Amino acid sequence: MSTRRTRLVALVAALPVALAGCASVAGVHDAPSEVPDGPSISQTAGAEVTQRVLSETAVALDLTGKQADASRKAVLTGPALAAAEARERVSRGDDGPGSLAPKAEARVLAVSRGTGWPRSILATSRQGEEQLLHVLVAEGPTSPYRLFATVPMAAGASIPAFADPQDGVAVKPPKAVTEKDLKVVQTWAQAVAHPAPKKQPGGIALDDTFSSALRDNAAAQQKSLGKLATYKVAHAVGKDGIVFSLADGGTLTIAGLTRKDTVTATNRAKELRMPSEIAKVLGKDKITEELTVSHLETVAIVTPGDGKSSVVAASEQLADAKGS
Numbered sequence: 001m002s003t004r005r006t007r008l009v010a011l012v013a014a015l016p017v018a019l020a021g022c023a024s025v026a027g028v029h030d031a032p033s034e035v036p037d038g039p040s041i042s043q044t045a046g047a048e049v050t051q052r053v054l055s056e057t058a059v060a061l062d063l064t065g066k067q068a069d070a071s072r073k074a075v076l077t078g079p080a081l082a083a084a085e086a087r088e089r090v091s092r093g094d095d096g097p098g099s100l101a102p103k104a105e106a107r108v109l110a111v112s113r114g115t116g117w118p119r120s121i122l123a124t125s126r127q128g129e130e131q132l133l134h135v136l137v138a139e140g141p142t143s144p145y146r147l148f149a150t151v152p153m154a155a156g157a158s159i160p161a162f163a164d165p166q167d168g169v170a171v172k173p174p175k176a177v178t179e180k181d182l183k184v185v186q187t188w189a190q191a192v193a194h195p196a197p198k199k200q201p202g203g204i205a206l207d208d209t210f211s212s213a214l215r216d217n218a219a220a221q222q223k224s225l226g227k228l229a230t231y232k233v234a235h236a237v238g239k240d241g242i243v244f245s246l247a248d249g250g251t252l253t254i255a256g257l258t259r260k261d262t263v264t265a266t267n268r269a270k271e272l273r274m275p276s277e278i279a280k281v282l283g284k285d286k287i288t289e290e291l292t293v294s295h296l297e298t299v300a301i302v303t304p305g306d307g308k309s310s311v312v313a314a315s316e317q318l319a320d321a322k323g324s
Contacts, residue, residue, distance in 0.1 A: 038113070038114075038166060038167060038168055039111045039112070039113060039165065039166065039167065039168035040111050040112045040113065040114060040115060040116075040119040040120075040168060041111050041119065041121065043108045043111070043165055046108040046111050046121045046123065047106055047107060047108045047123065049121065049136065049145050050106040050108065050121055050123040050134060050136060050145075051105065051106050053075060053136055053144075053145055053146065053147050054106060054125070054134065054147070056074075056075045057075050057076065057080075057147050059071070060072050060074070060075050060076070060084075061084060068088070069085075072084050072085065072088075074144075074146075075146055075147060076146055076147050077137060077146040077147070077148050077174075078137070078148040078149060078174055078240040078242075078256065079148065079149045079238075079240050079254075079255070079256035079296070079298040080147045080148055080149050080150055080298075082240070082256060082296055083296050083298065083315070083317040086296050086317050086318070086319040086320075087317055087318075089319070089320075090280075090281050090318050090319065090320070105125060106123045106124065106125045106134065107123060107124050107125065108121060108122070108123045109122045109123060109124055109159070109162060110122040110162040110163075110165070110168075110169045110244055111165075111168050111169070112168055112169065112170075112171040112173075113167060113168030113169055113170055113171070114168065117138070117139065117140045117141065118137055118138055118139045118140065118143075118173045118174075118175065119137070119138045119145075120135065120136065120137050120138075120148075120171045120173060120242060120244075121134075121135070121136040121137075121145065122134070122135055122162075122244055122252075123135075123136070124153075130152050130153075131152070131153040132150055132151065132152055132153070132313075133149070133150070133151045133152075133153060133254070133300055133313050134147065134149070134150050135147070135148040135149045135150075135242055135254055136148060137173060137174060137242070139175075148174065148240075148242060148254075149242075149254050149256075149298050149300075150315070151254065151298050151299070151300050151313040151314060151315050152313060152314070152315060153300075153312060153313040154208050154209040154210055154311065154312060154313060154314065155209055156209075157208065157209075157310075157311075157312035157313065158312070159246075159252060159302060159312055160246050160247065160248055160250065160302065160304060161246065161247045161248075162244065162245075162246060162247055163245070163246075163247050169244055169245050169246075170244075170245040171242065171243065171244055171245070172242065172243035173242060174240055174241060174242050177239075177241040177242065177243060177255075181241065181243050181253070182237055182241045182253065182255055184203075184204070184251075184253055184301050184303050184309050185237050185241065185253060185255045185257065185299065185301060186237050187201045187203065187204050187309070188204050188211070188299065188301060188309070188311065189235035189236075189237055189257060190235075191204050191206055191211075192206065192211050192214045192215055192233070192235070193233055193234055193235065194215070194218035194219070194222070194231065194232060194233035195232070196215070203308055203309060204308060204309050204310070205308040205309065205310040207310075208310055208311045208312070208314075210299070210311050210314035211311055214233070218231065218233050221261075221263075225263065225272075227266060227268050228265065228266060228268050228269035228272070229263050229264055229265045229266055229269055229272060230263070230264045230266070231261070231262070231263055232261070232262040232263075232264075233259065233260070233261050233262075234259070234260050234262075235257045235258065235259050235260075235297070236257060236258045236260070237255065237257050238255065238256040238257055238258065240255060240256040241253060241254065241255030241256070242254050242255075246302075246304070246305070248304060248305035248306070249305035250302065250303045250304040250305040251302075251303045252300060252301070252302055252303075252312075253300070253301045253303065254298065254299070254300045254301075254313075255298070255299060255301075256296065256297065256298050257296075257297045257298075257299065258294055258295070258296060258297070258319070259294070259295045259296075259297050259316070260292055260293070260294050261292070261293045261294075261295075262290065262291070262292045262293075263287075263290065263291040263292075264289070264290045265287070265288060265289055265290065269288075270288070271286045271287065271288050272286060272287050272288070272291065273285055273286045274286060274287070274291070274323075277318065278291075278293060278321050281318065281320065281321040282321040282322070282323050284323070287323035287324060288324070289323075289324045290323065290324055291321070291322070291323040292321070292322050292323070293318070293320070293321045294318075294319045294320040294321070295316045295317060295318055295319055296316065296317045296319045297314065297315065297316045297317075298314065298315045298316075299311050299313070299314045300312050300313035300314065
């Protein structure tokens with residue numbers, strides 16, 4: 001190898017622009033008490049449950065030591081739990097509360113239909129300039145509602161209307177979701193890969209803030225590396241997902257993924273120096289052969305009754321780094 005070196009400056013910056021901003025969701029109002037073919041929980045009760053769970057989440061995320069793990073599992077599940085555990089691993093408890101601890105008053109957008117189990121709540125809250133989506137799931141009559149996902153909405157994004165709140169909405173809960181249900185997430189993952197696919201998948205728009213940031217960051221990273229290394233971005237869609245039906249026949253799909261950014265040095269490079277956040281997780285500040293950085297992502301994708309699917313909310317959490 002030659003004596004040339006380079007520094008990875010953008011590897012963690014998948015979100016260089018704010019996701020927050022003017023985002024819109026359908027209006028809601030109070031629904032009547034539970035009926036067999038109606039909503040699983042009233043709008044008022046749903047809001048109270050959501051607020052309680054979010055408050056408990058804030059407390060759990062501030063805990064450290066042996067009590068912290070059990071407390072997180074008591075209030076979190078799915079992508080929210082995975083992100084919280086990853087954050088604890090990589091931060092080692094030396095940073096402040098994460099984005100999973102919203103304090104603003106919650107407003108319910110939709111609840112699952114019927115009195116069966118599991119039951120789901122989709123809510124929103126505002127934290128400063130950031131609009132957040134929250135999904136809560138209760139597995140059974142003896143199981144409390146837990147936070148399945150909290151995802152910041154992209155600037156300018158909107159969610160189409162749901163069915164009449166008095167009827168509740170059809171929901172495919174996490175344990176019933178199939179690979180087919182998450183096909184739109186897989187399509188998006190293929191579309192934002194780097195290098196870009198020779199033929200872009202159809203039916204998916206990529207002009208949202210998150211997708212644009214991922215693609216722009218990948219292109220900038222490869223440009224900064226030049227001929228010293230190759231850069232690859234690939235996603236793996238997880239099994240944790242939930243699908244809410246929209247009034248127009250479309251869907252809102254919220255699911256977790258793992259993104260892996262891989263840098264492979266060529267024989268032109270002597271070493272690649274790490275950004276401080278990656279170096280902290282990796283345990284060293286340079287690599288000479290290959291680096292793989294993993295992030296946990298949660299995306300919310302709207303598939304309208306007519307038109308292309310698009311990401312309306314997304315989050316990421318650094319999970320791991322390995323290098324040699």
